[in-house]
Amino acid sequence: MTDLTTNTRALEDSIVRDLAGRMTYSGYLDLDRLLNAQHPVSVPEHHDELLFIIQHQTTELWLKLVLHELQSACGWLREDNLGAALKAIARVKHIQKTLTEQWSVLATLTPHEYAQFRGFLGHASGFQSGQYRCVEFILGNKNAGMLPVFDGEPAMRAQLEELLDAPSLYDEFLRYLSRHGYAVPAEVLERDVRLAHTFCEGLVPLFKEVYEDAEQHWSAYETCEELVDLEDNFQLWRFRHLRTVQRTIGMKTGTGGSSGVGFLRKALDLTFFPELFAVRTEVGR
Ligand code: HEM
Numbered sequence: 091m092t093d094l095t096t097n098t099r100a101l102e103d104s105i106v107r108d109l110a111g112r113m114t115y116s117g118y119l120d121l122d123r124l125l126n127a128q129h130p131v132s133v134p135e136h137h138d139e140l141l142f143i144i145q146h147q148t149t150e151l152w153l154k155l156v157l158h159e160l161q162s163a164c165g166w167l168r169e170d171n172l173g174a175a176l177k178a179i180a181r182v183k184h185i186q187k188t189l190t191e192q193w194s195v196l197a198t199l200t201p202h203e204y205a206q207f208r209g210f211l212g213h214a215s216g217f218q219s220g221q222y223r224c225v226e227f228i229l230g231n232k233n234a235g236m237l238p239v240f241d242g243e244p245a246m247r248a249q250l251e252e253l254l255d256a257p258s259l260y261d262e263f264l265r266y267l268s269r270h271g272y273a274v275p276a277e278v279l280e281r282d283v284r285l286a287h288t289f290c291e292g293l294v295p296l297f298k299e300v301y302e303d304a305e306q307h308w309s310a311y312e313t314c315e316e317l318v319d320l321e322d323n324f325q326l327w328r329f330r331h332l333r334t335v336q337r338t339i340g341m342k343t344g345t346g347g348s349s350g351v352g353f354l355r356k357a358l359d360l361t362f363f364p365e366l367f368a369v370r371t372e373v374g375r
């Protein structure tokens with residue numbers, strides 16, 4: 091019961107206080123390591139560098155889960171377990187929304203504040219995020235040219251190479267459709283999965299049929315729409331990144347060596363699932 095005069099909640103007698111030798115919150119979550127993994131490099135330490143570090147670290151933590159879910163989704167598709175794959179994708183969509191919303195926290199960093207510690211970051215850049223590349227690879231935006239960036243991180247390079255060699259989520263979906271009687275062109279099924287997926291005209295009629303009679307093709311239709319959501323969400327994250335970069339460093343070149351905003355803008359023209367967007371033009375024609 092809450093004592094209204096002291097505005098204090100009484101701790102129930104049954105609450106475990108003697109935690110010696112027991113599993114604890116901080117032990118289970120390895121908080122000692124997690125909360126001691128923020129190492130500002132600015133001298134003297136800039137107040138806002140902690141925000142910058144935590145924004146990146148939380149993103150990387152969520153990306154870890156996104157990867158875990160998308161890899162599982164690929165496996166479940168391979169096993170014809172569409173329900174489980176869709177459930178994993180639904181979770182990923184929520185994480186993407188959180189990540190996109192999170193940009194508003196970093197947007198409180200003013201250009202002047204950032205300029206005061208940017209010089210200490212050297213050539214470090216989000217361009218070197220291995221997990222971000224892993225997600226791009228799983229979604230089909232393969233680019234072997236990214237590998238040398240990770241020569242100094244053997245475990246990450248190995249993970250990326252494994253994903254480069256593996257079918258993407260879209261490859262797995264198209265194989266699933268083929269196994270379930272859909273006329274997926276052989277050129278798609280036999281494509282070199284180490285390359286980025288490129289537009290295949292022959293897939294459009296197939297998707298047109300699915301979209302024009304969703305009830306008859308519900309599983310295929312639902313999965314198509316989940317993939318469209320994934321791509322939309324991914325592009326929204328990229329757009330918010332670009333806008334945050336623009337308001338923070340303007341047209342300065344990037345610490346990673348790119349032109350900056352201009353380079354980031356080019357990613358907005360990429361597409362993971364071109365046929366799922368092309369089909370929209372054809373529906374009803
Ligand atoms: C004020 C904050 C930020 C600025 C000014 C900024 C700036 C930039 C710039 C200029 C690039 C292009 C590469 C380069 O030359 O460096 C880039 C790439 C990238 N950044 Fe950021 N960034 C910021 C925050 C973040 C955060 C919080 C993340 C989350 C992990 C992130 C992830 C990435 C990724 C994944 C790329 C590669 C994008 C691509 O290849 O298209 N950035 N960033």
Ligand SMILES: N[C@@H](CC(=O)c1ccccc1NC=O)C(=O)O
Pocket residue numbers: 146208211214215216217339343344345346
């Ligand atoms: N590329 C950024 C620096 C930056 O944002 C950054 C630096 C170190 C680690 C992660 C970063 N995040 C995204 O690029 C810049 O040019 O200011």
